[in-house]
Amino acid sequence: MLRYYLKLGMLSIRANPALSALMVAAIAIGIGACMTIVTVRHVMSDNPIEHKNDRLFHVQLDNWNPNDPYEEPNEPPEQVTYMDATALLAAGRAHRQVISFKSDRVVQPDGDDILPFQEEVRATSADFFPMFEVPFRYGSGWDRAADQAEERVAVLSAAMNDRLFGGEDSTGRMLMMNNEPFRIVGVLDEWHPVPTFYDLNNNPFDGPEQIYTPFSLAVSGEWGSSGNNSCWKPPEDGGYEGYLASECIWIQMWVELTSRAEKEAYAQFLDDYVTEQKALGRFPRPLNNRLSTPEEWMINREVVDDTVSVLLALSVLFLVVCLLNTIGLLLAKVIRRRNDISLRRALGASRGELFKQYIVEAGMIGVAGGVLGIGMTWLGLRGIENVFSGYDFIDHLVTMDWQMTGLAVALAIVSALCAALYPTWRACRVSPASTLRIQ
């Protein structure tokens, strides 16, 4: 029977090409608008380290101004000071711990083919690579001993290795930055976490850094941070030394804790540490330390822009308009075909059978709208890419995956079926032979 209904549906769609086209187009445009925004939001709110979400924690300590919280109502600063970062790292109380910041360096390639260029380099402690499961193509990261010895080593991303060494195994070779040589110990495989959850300051969609060096080495070389940098009071002494000893925050800190008990123990350790520091005259605010999972941290930092939420609300309403439109058109179609329906009822078709017939027809329109809607979503994403063309990162946000494609089709079919319910119900209510009399 289903094949027969499919055939009938096809005939009915062909019988009213303009009306059917309008319905398919309305669903497709509604789905397209909605899915474009849903896709952008999906990519923005993605958690690239979801499988370790219960083990990784972002560390915050409240060393801020006694009169004025870092952020209303009582948010601790989003980064930590040099004093605290190094003290917590040295204590080594977590399974793994990462302190890092980014800094602008000038890379001086060998030969004259490539001119020197500036690059954002991540200075980090050794655990960065195992903790965030960064994949390696050649070599590996450095170890904690290298951190302590301030070894002059560097890790390159695959793209940077392609650019500087033509993609070959460059481990053991040298890289010049700001006139200082670094030995390359590792080359990453493709790694593109979006957003860059480990540092949500500045732009979390720009992608990860292309060069990594030990944190301790960067500090001994007096590298400045090119990321956010806030102080609630001026450093007491000038120069880099004064900066390191100040209450300025510029370092992102993460720890890996393997169990709930370990997390509780670490939270207690942080409280003890701050209490101890209070005795030395630091940390004038009440105890307010925080450990956040990557997901909590992304929500806290509002990685998903308000603008996207506004657009999402409007696009859902947009889909509603398109569906109201489709309902209206389907209803018109049903009422126009009242004669057929009452004839079929008179010849013995049950309400259930009629319901099936019209739902199948609506489903066909839904599938067509969904398929066309995927095309519309693609167009919509190209449109978004186009109007945001000044942002380098926009191409990370406008990619469709299978998940989103499936969702588009499912949304289209569900929408079409919802739209079909009322008109179909109306069709089923037509009584047998009611309209035959006046013929």
Add this chain to the structure above:
Amino acid sequence: MDIGPIWRAMLRNKSGFVLIALQIAVTLTIMVNAFGIIQERAGKIDRESGMDEANTFAFASVLFMDYEREQRKALIDEDLDLIRNTPGVVNAIASNSFPLRQGGWSMSLSLEPGSQTPESVGTAIYFVDEHGAETFDVAVIDGKNFSPDQVAWSVEDDNTWPAYGIITEALGKELWPDETGSIVGKTAYINDNDPVTIVGVIDRLQAPWQGWSGVEKSMLVPQRRPSEFVRYIVRTEPGMRDELMPAIEAKLAASNKDRIIRDVVTMEQTRKLAYVGDAAMIKILGFVVLLLTVITALGIVGLASFNVSRRTRQIGIRRALGATKPAIVRYFLIENSIVSAIGLGIGALLAIGLNIAMVEAFSLEPLAWYVIPIGMLVLWAVGQLAVTGPARRASNITPAIATRSG
């Protein structure tokens, strides 16, 4: 024509009209709220930075070889000489940032010395020399520009703040809200305890962050900083920018190989980048509103066409009984007006509701009072226009139809 019979006829076949009325309601809701956002964003983009944007460009010089402090000072002096002596250049400075760049230095000023009090006022900082006012194209409306002896190089390992400052009118108003006379000569405190004497007030120079609510607050500070990273800002004679920008970049790149020149941008490009998000939002919402209006209009056409074909016989009878063609057209126009009125009434309430929700959730500005009436008028006109086609077709039905059976 009497509205009564039309209304009663509509009641006999409600569902189609209810759907169209709902569609109009939701369309109005989206339309006016989208328009409100467009208005807000357009207003932001229209603000002036205070600079001579058409004739100014900027670039950064990044030293990567180890230079002593004195060497760095000498390089900056050399660079500035070279730029300022290029024919067609009005003036140039080495600074830390400029309006619309979205990255810069901020400090807080307070009226009392001591640790930051809740009453302190945040401001953007631009380090300049006596050429700053001309390069930024700001008018000193009170007091004076810096004199050369007020400008000094920063001292190594010394964080003491320079003793003079030129501030924007907006910053002055926030620091001394009750002062009606001149604020020149007054003192504010920065860095907790360092006094800053106001020597001049300028009309307008925006902070580098266009999204900051205090964007109009900035201060010029008479200090030169010999860092490895220097941002040069160059103002040219009208029409000379595009010629001078690559020429000066090449000259500076050639003059010293121990640094790189990067981030060469015109102020127009900087503005465009700063407002990409706002401009995009305007385009997206504009497109959404247009598309939505078209879809709603098509829905109205669909329903009207359907009604015309269903009522073919009745229209024929009316024509046969003496109704004129315009009378038939009028019938459909009035019918549409009734549906529109209901839809727009519901829509106005929905629009206000959504606006209140959005203002709460996303701290948007509330709608201007006239947006909803204008939206209603526009949608009513669109509805009338959409129904005209089918109504014309209806009026062309021949009275003879009435004589045919079923």
